[in-house]
Amino acid sequence: MILKRYIILILLASGSLAGFGQLQVQVRGKVFDMTQQVPLVSVSVQSTGGTGTATDSLGRYTIYAKESDSIWFSYLGKGTPKYPIAAIPNQQNFEISLHVNVTELKTIMVKPRNYHLDSIANREEYAKVFNYKKPGLGIVHPNTQNAAVGVDLDQLVDVFNFKKNRRMANFRDRLMAEEKDKYIEHRFSRALVIRLTQLKGADLDTFMVRYKPDIVLVESATDYELQSYIKQCYDRYMKWKEVMGELRKQDN
Structure with missing residues (x-):
């Protein structure tokens, strides 16, 4: 009976450790155009685990996913390869440039209707x-x-x-x-x-x-x-x- 309880405890411990391996991690960074200078707005960022977000007006994003997941970026219907989260060197500053050429125009201040x-x-x-x-x-x-x-x-x-x-x-x-x-x-x-x-x-x-x-x-x-x-x-x-x-x- 003692041996049986010992085996059950080992199994529970291994299950707990496996669960800890599936905790979500935070990946954040910026997305730029092909010049690596212009931030891209509203780029879709998704994970293989089903989470998703989009870049803000400064090209920044933050996504939460499991460490075993991969993430990819999509803009105007065109997706990038999948990047395994475990292989990302700096998960707090993962910057990427997409093959998009953005033509910058002179800034015009327009007061929108409220x-x-x-x-x-x-x-x-x-x-x-x-x-x-x-x-x-x-x-x-x-x-x-x-x-x-x-x-x-x-x-x-x-x-x-x-x-x-x-x-x-x-x-x-x-x-x-x-x-x-x-x-x-x-x-x-x-x-x-x-x-x-x-x-x-x-x-x-x-x-x-x-x-x-x-x-x-x-x-x-x-x-x-x-x-x-x-x-x-x-x-x-x-x-x-x-x-x-x-x-x-x-x-x-």
Whole structure:
């Protein structure tokens, strides 16, 4: 019995040691373009264990993964080889340059519109419409004990003013739909799509219409998830363009 317990303890100890070997480690660094001078924004960093992140405005990233995992980088649908974490010499400063040529333009300071302030101003301007509720019958309570309880005549008129009520309800619904569209445009912006896909002109216009997300996705997605969605749509768009090009060749 003592020998059996001793064997069980050894097995438990080995299992614990194996578990410690699977603890997550932190890998951080920067991603540059081919000149090794310009930081790349929104580069996808993923591990074979399923974790992922994206580089920030300075090209920096931090990812947590198991030491037995490998990580790789993806930009505009093009991935790098996988780098085993255990073989990275300095896991706290793993810098990499991608074969991307970034043309730097003169910096122009542009003050963007503030979506939240615009939304608040819109709500204040159309408060009567946003707060509109279908009228109902109100009861007039008399000031004297002998007076009879009656119906508010002004509200009674409003109840039967069907045309006005319908117009106000339609206006309210239209304003709320416009507010949702503005929020979608605020997050799914042309600037963000250009930065992630480099699309321009007619291609950009087609992409913005074809892959515009719905309000549910935009409200629930994190920045990383929204950027991943745009990159996946870009891959689908390029494949669609390739198929359409082949069809045009066959027609000719």
